[in-house]
Amino acid sequence: NAGVTQTPKFRVLKTGQSMTLLCAQDMNHEYMYWYRQDPGMGLRLIHYSVGEGTTAKGEVPDGYNVSRLKKQNFLLGLESAAPSQTSVYFCASTLAGVRRSTYNEQFFGPGTRLTVL
Amino acid sequence: GNSVTQMEGPVTLSEEAFLTINCTYTATGYPSLFWYVQYPGEGLQLLLKATKADDKGSNKGFEATYRKETTSFHLEKGSVQVSDSAVYFCALRGNNRLAFGKGNQVVVIP
Numbered sequence: 001n002a003g004v005t006q007t008p009k010f011r012v013l014k015t016g017q018s019m020t021l022l023c024a025q026d027m028n029h030e031y032m033y034w035y036r037q038d039p040g041m042g043l044r045l046i047h048y049s050v051g052e053g054t055t056a057k058g059e060v061p062d063g064y065n066v067s068r069l070k071k072q073n074f075l076l077g078l079e080s081a082a083p084s085q086t087s088v089y090f091c092a093s094t095l096a097g098v099r100r101s102t103y104n105e106q107f108f109g110p111g112t113r114l115t116v117l
Numbered sequence: 118g119n120s121v122t123q124m125e126g127p128v129t130l131s132e133e134a135f136l137t138i139n140c141t142y143t144a145t146g147y148p149s150l151f152w153y154v155q156y157p158g159e160g161l162q163l164l165l166k167a168t169k170a171d172d173k174g175s176n177k178g179f180e181a182t183y184r185k186e187t188t189s190f191h192l193e194k195g196s197v198q199v200s201d202s203a204v205y206f207c208a209l210r211g212n213n214r215l216a217f218g219k220g221n222q223v224v225v226i227p
């Protein structure tokens with residue numbers, strides 16, 4: 001099992017350019033998440049998905065779009081990149097919990113470091 | 118809404134010293150609580166968890182006890198090693214997602 005993989009690992013964009021970050025998991029997880037990590041801010045949830053074909057907004061969704069066309073993939077899009085989107089982006093996935101007492105660990109990818117000039 | 122507060126600033130200590138990182142939370146109901154660790158250049162990994170009040174999570178010498186009365190989940194380790202240098206995040210689970218604290222960088226000096 002490769003676990004959670006992210007493509008690309010690094011990217012530099014100019015303001016206004018667009019790009020798509022790809023997250024893939026081979027663990028048959030239902031839930032997938034996109035976070036951004038900024039110094040002194042911890043991890044903030046951008047968007048998430050509870051199943052194929054579904055997406056929902058997290059804490060900081062503005063400027064991003066997502067799609068979950070296949071269960072194993074979760075794409076994060078930046079239509080018009082801005083310097084404020086310079087960050088490290090992490091994808092995570094987990095099995096769906098059946099009961100409140102059930103916790104299924106979130107598995108994280110290695111991250112994508114994005115710089116917007 | 119749900120939120121997690123971690124103590125401010127990095128933590129620098131010598132090898133074999135005692136480590137404490139404070140974590141308090143605000144949530145409705147009885148959330149599950151977690152500590153995640155991030156080693157340099159990597160994603161986050163689950164370190165330990167507790168799903169109900171008075172539960173103690175433990176792993177790799179680290180411990181944390183879910184204290185409902187003080188809404189806290191402080192992380193402790195009795196004798197740290199250089200290999201424990203990392204960023205530690207406290208988190209709580211609610212509404213199918215995790216809310217993270219801002220993280221604390223721990224640097225252990227030989």
